[in-house]
Amino acid sequence: MIQVEGLTKYYGNYKAIDSLSFHADAGEIVGFLGPNGAGKTTTMRILTGYMPPSDGRATIAGYDVYENSLEVRKRIGYLPETVPLYKEMSVWHYVDYMAGLHGMRGNEREDRVDEVLDKVGMLDRANSMIDSLSKGMRQRVGLAQALVHRPSVLILDEPTIGLDPRQVREVRELIREVGEERTVLLSTHILSEVSQLCSRILVINKGLIVAEDDPDTLSARLSGSTRFYVRAGNVEPDALAEAVRGVKNVVEAHASERGVEVTSAPDTDVRPQVAAAIVKNKWDLLELKPMGMSMEDIFLQLTTEQDGEMVMEEEEAL
Amino acid sequence: MSDVNRSLHTLWTIFKHEFSLYWISPIAYLVGAAWLFLSGFFFSRSIGAFNQGGFGFGGLEPSMSYTLSPMAFLLMFLAPALTMRLVSDEIRSGTHELLLTAPVRDWEVIVGKWLAVWGVFSVFILITLLYPLVLVWRGSPNGAQIFTGYFGYWLWAGTILAIGVLASAVTQYQLIAFMIGEGVALFLFLADTAGSLVNNTLISTVLTQLTVTQHYQNSMLDRGLVSAVDLAYFIGLSAIALFLATQTLNMRRWRA
Numbered sequence: 001m002i003q004v005e006g007l008t009k010y011y012g013n014y015k016a017i018d019s020l021s022f023h024a025d026a027g028e029i030v031g032f033l034g035p036n037g038a039g040k041t042t043t044m045r046i047l048t049g050y051m052p053p054s055d056g057r058a059t060i061a062g063y064d065v066y067e068n069s070l071e072v073r074k075r076i077g078y079l080p081e082t083v084p085l086y087k088e089m090s091v092w093h094y095v096d097y098m099a100g101l102h103g104m105r106g107n108e109r110e111d112r113v114d115e116v117l118d119k120v121g122m123l124d125r126a127n128s129m130i131d132s133l134s135k136g137m138r139q140r141v142g143l144a145q146a147l148v149h150r151p152s153v154l155i156l157d158e159p160t161i162g163l164d165p166r167q168v169r170e171v172r173e174l175i176r177e178v179g180e181e182r183t184v185l186l187s188t189h190i191l192s193e194v195s196q197l198c199s200r201i202l203v204i205n206k207g208l209i210v211a212e213d214d215p216d217t218l219s220a221r222l223s224g225s226t227r228f229y230v231r232a233g234n235v236e237p238d239a240l241a242e243a244v245r246g247v248k249n250v251v252e253a254h255a256s257e258r259g260v261e262v263t264s265a266p267d268t269d270v271r272p273q274v275a276a277a278i279v280k281n282k283w284d285l286l287e288l289k290p291m292g293m294s295m296e297d298i299f300l301q302l303t304t305e306q307d308g309e310m311v312m313e314e315e316e317a318l
Numbered sequence: 319m320s321d322v323n324r325s326l327h328t329l330w331t332i333f334k335h336e337f338s339l340y341w342i343s344p345i346a347y348l349v350g351a352a353w354l355f356l357s358g359f360f361f362s363r364s365i366g367a368f369n370q371g372g373f374g375f376g377g378l379e380p381s382m383s384y385t386l387s388p389m390a391f392l393l394m395f396l397a398p399a400l401t402m403r404l405v406s407d408e409i410r411s412g413t414h415e416l417l418l419t420a421p422v423r424d425w426e427v428i429v430g431k432w433l434a435v436w437g438v439f440s441v442f443i444l445i446t447l448l449y450p451l452v453l454v455w456r457g458s459p460n461g462a463q464i465f466t467g468y469f470g471y472w473l474w475a476g477t478i479l480a481i482g483v484l485a486s487a488v489t490q491y492q493l494i495a496f497m498i499g500e501g502v503a504l505f506l507f508l509a510d511t512a513g514s515l516v517n518n519t520l521i522s523t524v525l526t527q528l529t530v531t532q533h534y535q536n537s538m539l540d541r542g543l544v545s546a547v548d549l550a551y552f553i554g555l556s557a558i559a560l561f562l563a564t565q566t567l568n569m570r571r572w573r574a
Binding site: 045048049050051052070071073074076078080082084085086087088089097098100101102103105145 | 324327328331332334335339342343411412413414415416417418419420421422423571572
């Protein structure tokens with residue numbers, strides 16, 4: 001559905017994206033993960049026909065985004081990072097205007113505006129001025145605008161940025177729902193978001209794709225060190241953690257709700273030694289369960305491998 | 319859906335959107351009030367002159383020239399005030415990103431917006447058609463002259479509004495857009511004065527022909543004539559301004 005080959009964009013001498021290549025198949029939700037300034041927005045703006053690429057090409061549904069921009073724009077719904085709204089308009093008229101720009105007319109258009117507002121849960125606020133809406137509601141109106149013409153591809157730039165946790169959950173739910181029948185490309189610098197929503201992740205840093213995989217594989221591929229939970233009976237978690245820390249090659253061990261989280265040094269497996277230590281203390285070993293690497297770790301690892309000084313920026317972004 | 323059909327639909331959608339936005343913004347009412355106040359002032363003063371011979375018009379021959387001529391000049395303040403936000407506001411608020419990624423062409427955005435603001439100004443002009451009705455009621459003015467006077471005024475408004483749209487596309491700052499629009503309009507008034515200072519026949523002829531007074535006051539308004547040259551002047555200038563505005567909008571894609 002989306003095919004990108006060698007896409008490059010310069011701003012003056014600055015290379016914002018550097019020969020990106022990737023694809024997204026029909027019905028996929030693909031996550032674009034990277035710190036601020038990685039080139040996510042630039043890529044999306046090229047895909048939506050907002051700006052031309054400096055080099056390379058991208059096609060959506062077989063149409064070149066530059067040569068055949070109008071055909072592409074008919075097929076995509078786009079939610080830019082700062083939701084562009086006409087604040088002095090009512091919700092209904094705004095979405096109706098966007099439907100009109102997409103060539104919809106008459107009763108079909110009116111019904112569709114009602115339908116899409118209902119879908120994003122804004123039908124009861126249809127007559128409200130956009131100016132009076134909360135940030136979460138504005139995001140939903142932005143989503144309604146992107147959906148109203150039934151696009152086959154949705155491009156969402158940081159769709160949950162600046163929302164409170166409840167609103168974030170609502171918007172994610174909505175994306176998951178609309179993603180069932182569409183191709184979705186969404187960008188974010190929030191790690192849990194991609195792992196929850198996306199079937200495939202593209203990690204982008206400084207204009208380059210540094211990893212591409214599904215969340216599980218990506219997690220497995222990168223975990224050179226073993227991490228696991230350990231639980232034991234007749235011992236306090238804190239005491240258990242203390243004992244496990246004494247085992248050779250254990251980098252870290254601390255008590256958590258699910259047991260003691262243990263991290264080994266890279267390329268070592270300390271599980272036998274940990275089990276032995278528990279038995280030696282005459283505690284009952286109840287569970288030893290491997291733990292996937294969290295997306296946060298992947299992200300830090302991926303980008304810090306490239307460049308040490310990125311760490312600071314990322315931590316701010318998180 | 320044919321391409322022409324699609325374009326018309328887009329133009330109509332943008333026209334309707336922009337036209338209705340004007341009536342919920344204070345600027346249209348301010349400009350409208352200024353237009354009605356000033357034209358009312360000039361018209362009532364001219365009535366005084368027509369009346370000098372006593373009851374009934376016995377003084378000057380009744381005409382709209384005394385109203386429309388100063389108003390043609392004052393348009394250079396009123397029109398840019400209406401157009402200054404038209405494109406610049408979208409750029410500042412980011413809504414232009416929607417327009418530039420919707421399946422519409424850049425020229426449709428520009429022309430749709432221009433037709434909307436011209437439509438708003440046409441409403442103001444229509445209200446003042448009461449004035450010639452007064453003239454017809456109290457005397458016997460030259461009907462053809464009133465018609466060409468109004469028609470020319472309407473064209474001049476379209477031209478200066480097109481220039482205002484261009485000014486608004488150039489910058490994201492409304493005040494700068496206003497000043498650019500006003501500056502260009504002022505130039506179109508004073509070009510012949512500049513021409514008379516130049517010692518080169520070609521340049522001074524061009525400058526004179528660029529002057530609006532040449533095509534409006536001295537032609538359509540006072541002589542009641544519609545010449546091809548005058549029409550070409552207004553239509554040509556409007557087309558050039560709208561073309562440049564479209565190019566400016568398109569250039570934003572490359573600079574963005």
